[in-house]
Amino acid sequence: MKRDIILAGVGGQGILSIATVIGYVAVQEGLFLKQAEVHGMSQRGGDVQSNLRISSEPIFSDLVAAGKADLIISVEPMESIRYLPFLHRNGWLITSTTPYKNINDYPGEEELLNEIKKVKNHVAIPAEAIAKELGSARSSNIVMLGAASAYLDLPFEKLEDGLRAIFGRKGEKIVNANISAIRAGRDFAAKYLEN
């Protein structure tokens, strides 16, 4: 088993919360893990990405090799396609469709969606809207995780267990919100692919 994942977004969007859950489950499953994070300069509204690698065999590189990513999970649409050079021919692009516009030359939304749709395997998900509908706007990253869950090669129940362990001390309500979020993401992705 091996998964090379690129997590992408904008500084402050908290992409590492997704990594935390996947990382937790990977360790529980006795898998090897390397996760390169971004700290420092790039955190203030700039583009950020993190490389997450999990495998049943020992891992050498902390970085995902170009053209080898099984998955790009992006919480922002423009950021998702920034990392296309890393995506494997058969890899999956899972992205939120809610743009984060803090630059003047941000592309048109339709143009952007067209580029995303050019990727053979993709899921474009209105994660923020889904999270809001569930009444927990802050769990949109967990909706993203749900959308990506089918491609992680990790048991879905284990991801839920991970959420329970990680958010447990914040109380039942937060845990349940996150469980609903991950399920909503998973269900959306399944439907998206049917269409």
Place this chain on the structure above:
Amino acid sequence: MSHFLTTIGMCRFIHQQTKAEKANQPREAKLEKQKVLLLGDEAIAQGAIDAGVSGFYAYPGTPSTEIMEYAQRSREADELGIHRQWSANEKTAVEAALGMSYAGKRVIACMKHVGLNVAADAFVNSGITGANGGLIVVSADDPSMHSSQNEQDSRFFGNFSLIPVLEPSSQQEAYDMMAYGMDYSEKYRIPLLMRITTRLAHSRSGVVKNKRRDQNEVHMPEDGRQFVLLPSISRKRYKVLLETQNSFLDESENSPFNSYTDGADKSIGIIACGIGYNYYMENYPQGSPHPVIKIGQYPLPEKMIKKMAAECDSILVVEEGMPVVEEKLRGFMDAPLKIKGRLDGTLPRDGELNPNILRIAMGMDDLTGEKTPEIVKPRPPVLCPGCPHIDTYKALGEAVKDVYGDGHVFSDIGCYTLGAYPPYEIINSCVDMGASVTMAKGAADAGIFPSIAVIGDSTFTHSGMTGLLDAVIENTNMVLIILDNSTTAMTGGQKSHAYGRLHNICTGLGVAPEHVREVIPLPKNHNELVKIIKEEVEYPGVSVIIPTRECIQTIGKKK
């Protein structure tokens, strides 16, 4: 902030798991579960705690900051009474560490690569004094300059000072090297340098911990003059250092962190340093077909390298950072065999390495996927909405740039360096910490008017105070603006030594009290700030303006 929580959260959960499931698991699985997920930086800190250090000294700097931050969070370190406070700068950190080593205790000093320049005087001379208690200086390099002014390679300082260098290739090695390095340091009474790079520092992986060692008791050096570098003593100590080089070589030949793995295809041999080894091996999941020397410790193991040179037709040197090893092997003369690396173009001359670069260097096809579509635009970092620096820059624009034109503002390193980008485009320099003050002085000496320096509070106490003294002595016609956001924001909000002290420092250095002006940078005070800047520009001498308002991010964290 979210990352910060992630870090602690993660480690704790893994500990819980260990306890809960210990009873009914096979032994192997138990060992596996004892792994804790640590950043490279955190592995160093935990390694140092478990190696029995009595102190951490450091000045923040990406990618080294999390070493001290981990130590400060560690309850274990707290219970053990380990010193772990920030220093004013890297030089004071290394000197304090040297003092703790003098007292017989183990200690580490941590910094980013350019910090080692600041600490260079202390560091290079510590090679001559030697150590008493184990002393390791950790310097974190930043190839590709993710958050730095340059990509200098700290291993040069090891060469230059004749001090052995450790370069881990994994989080586990980073952890293990702390105990190993402390033994080494105490065996030869010599400080060690550990060099890491961004990707190891900021990548998380499983680390298995060892039993913790006790700290040393205080014990003075046997020779009471060991640390007195008078010429007559220095000459003797230098000879000792030179003579010990052979022992360092032996240590390198036999080090667990240097290894020679044979391979059938001897058309090329690989010398791979630090995480360069990982990028090479990533392309050979079944094992390397070529002989490989993995380097984790310097001086270079000569015998291993000579063996490779005798057996292989060519050598590829894989090193993250500058071609330090390659230059050493190559020299000016034609080598008897072809040496490939960053200097002959086999690998790029600058920037970080990665697995794909190594793939291409080894003649395999480039796997890079689709190009990034052109509609994707750069997204540079920006000052946070509500940042106090914004208000100061707006006022400075009106008082200086709009009146005298561009070119008058010497700045420094910190969040406020983002004032170089639109919409501000107001600063004209950022060189090294403290340089704003002294460059403004030199420019004023040369006749530039007005000459303005803009510096952050932490940078000012790091290296700006001495420059201000220079200006005071000559009553240079310049304005120094100290942006007091009450923290070291750029690196994540560490305590600033300047906190609550700036006014007194400035007047203490001799700035006339009526020309030390304090103001709160808020939109409603815009006109006041513009007026103050204009008045002080017109005053023909040294003035200091201190706009004081806390960083939005540190306020947020306290909530």
